[in-house]
Amino acid sequence: MADPLLFHPGAYDPAHFDPETRRLLRATIDWFEARGKRRIIEDYRSRAWLGDFIEFAAKEGLFATFLTPASAAEREDQRWDTARIAALNEIFGFYGLDYWYAWQVTILGLGPVWQSDNAAARSRAAQLLDQGEVFAFALSEKAHGADIYSTDMLLEPDGDGRFLATGSKYYIGNGNAAGLVSVFGRRTDVEGPDGYVFFTADSRHPAYQLVKNVVDSSKYVSEFRLDGYPVGPDDVLHTGRAAFDAALNTVNVGKFNLCTASIGICEHAMYEAVTHAHNRILYGRPVTAFPHVRRELADAYVRLVGMKLFSDRAVDYFRSAGPDDRRYLLFNPMTKMKVTTEGEKVIDLMWDVIAAKGFEKDTYFAQAAVEIRGLPKLEGTVHVNLALILKFMRNHLLDPAGYEPVTTRLDAADDAFLFQQGLARGLGSVRFHDWRQAYDAYAAVPNVARFREQADALCAFVTDAAPDEQQSRDLDFLLSVGQLFALVVHGQLVLEQARLTGLDEDVLDELFSVLVRDFSAHAVELHGKDSATAEQQEWAVAAVRRPVIDEARSARVWDRVQALSGAYEMTS
Numbered sequence: 001m002a003d004p005l006l007f008h009p010g011a012y013d014p015a016h017f018d019p020e021t022r023r024l025l026r027a028t029i030d031w032f033e034a035r036g037k038r039r040i041i042e043d044y045r046s047r048a049w050l051g052d053f054i055e056f057a058a059k060e061g062l063f064a065t066f067l068t069p070a071s072a073a074e075r076e077d078q079r080w081d082t083a084r085i086a087a088l089n090e091i092f093g094f095y096g097l098d099y100w101y102a103w104q105v106t107i108l109g110l111g112p113v114w115q116s117d118n119a120a121a122r123s124r125a126a127q128l129l130d131q132g133e134v135f136a137f138a139l140s141e142k143a144h145g146a147d148i149y150s151t152d153m154l155l156e157p158d159g160d161g162r163f164l165a166t167g168s169k170y171y172i173g174n175g176n177a178a179g180l181v182s183v184f185g186r187r188t189d190v191e192g193p194d195g196y197v198f199f200t201a202d203s204r205h206p207a208y209q210l211v212k213n214v215v216d217s218s219k220y221v222s223e224f225r226l227d228g229y230p231v232g233p234d235d236v237l238h239t240g241r242a243a244f245d246a247a248l249n250t251v252n253v254g255k256f257n258l259c260t261a262s263i264g265i266c267e268h269a270m271y272e273a274v275t276h277a278h279n280r281i282l283y284g285r286p287v288t289a290f291p292h293v294r295r296e297l298a299d300a301y302v303r304l305v306g307m308k309l310f311s312d313r314a315v316d317y318f319r320s321a322g323p324d325d326r327r328y329l330l331f332n333p334m335t336k337m338k339v340t341t342e343g344e345k346v347i348d349l350m351w352d353v354i355a356a357k358g359f360e361k362d363t364y365f366a367q368a369a370v371e372i373r374g375l376p377k378l379e380g381t382v383h384v385n386l387a388l389i390l391k392f393m394r395n396h397l398l399d400p401a402g403y404e405p406v407t408t409r410l411d412a413a414d415d416a417f418l419f420q421q422g423l424a425r426g427l428g429s430v431r432f433h434d435w436r437q438a439y440d441a442y443a444a445v446p447n448v449a450r451f452r453e454q455a456d457a458l459c460a461f462v463t464d465a466a467p468d469e470q471q472s473r474d475l476d477f478l479l480s481v482g483q484l485f486a487l488v489v490h491g492q493l494v495l496e497q498a499r500l501t502g503l504d505e506d507v508l509d510e511l512f513s514v515l516v517r518d519f520s521a522h523a524v525e526l527h528g529k530d531s532a533t534a535e536q537q538e539w540a541v542a543a544v545r546r547p548v549i550d551e552a553r554s555a556r557v558w559d560r561v562q563a564l565s566g567a568y569e570m571t572s
Contacts, residue, residue: 269346
């Protein structure tokens, strides 16, 4: 039987979605299953461009249905719906990150367009989606990375109300095939932020020069150069500060997708790993008979469940966001940073069990072990997102505000606010509901209660032993604090989703035993930082806790993990 907490291609039936969404999700699964494991692995190993997949998506109208907002739609089933986008992310991750990547950078490329008032550009984008084209987002450059203050893509006025764009962009997904590329640059005749411009380009134009794929992968992560590319009024999406905001707000939309892709990768890898370990005999016993193996696989399982619970709940805050509710601005970098790094831990735990098997070329695990590393590093590093998360810490922990409860958002609605986010600033003023309520609801679960002690201790740290002015400039020290705060937020949304879904409390308790250990480990790390004061060191030691051990509970969770053996094997 399929585990209801994990994606299983044979049992997947998203009855909460509308009929067309269900059809498209099922058609996508069926396409991958018909293609088969051997072909998918061979395409990955040979770095084949994803032409067949793009053709399938075009034939089914997949991207056009999921990525056309209602404001540009011609059919009722077209909308920007974060819930079903997340579901598709998970499916793509399950079968191969290369497929997800082509879709992900299409989402990024569309971000500046759907935020624009340029009717001609919006209409062109909608038409290209209907034709099955992919898109690209050209922000980063070889010399500057994604430092948008320093772009060298220059737009020179031609004296007739148009521009000629010259410059290069680097690390641009789909840059080899995009029907529309959203390009960030600056005018040569205007100084400062007022000179920023977001404009569109076509990768097939003679003035668009494709240089190379900068990665050794089926993902086409391009370097391209524009040489006197003509930019007219119909090509200009944003100018001045609005162009800057469009860049950041697009990343806000796009980086959320990394968490559910990571989940899909881990789910497929877990089926393989448990099946292999349980059927491999060492010293006359299955590998899964060894206590350390059981612990590692059980830890991997509950971490994966935690990833899913957090991400599913974060969807609700995205879909319910508005000018007066910007809590998503914390939960978004959390999905990007925390969920994807949890994914790395899940893969590492399983890899320690299956060892050499994880390198074999006929396994999905071999590519999972490589691709899971990329997700924490895309759309901003772990450090960048941790630093962003820290901006919300004081308000979140110490100064809650009143909000109406956010319900589960699986309705067929268009998430229009994501393209009306406005100015990309004011993060320090964002307020949150009381995080303690989620913990109070599960106060009877032993390890939730134990972790709550640590969360309360963090509040005391912020109040009584907060970083001084010098430490506030020590990013190495602050990142340790950020890890502790991220655990509290992670636990909060996990608990909220557990409540909404009726999660088995054995699984929840086992998950929080892992979080207790994680908090203790980060507290010890903070204790050892060069700049930690004596008071902070004392706090760190006092915050260490031992999780509540319950062998019967652990055995029941292990039974769930063991049942994954043989539960799914992709067709050859």
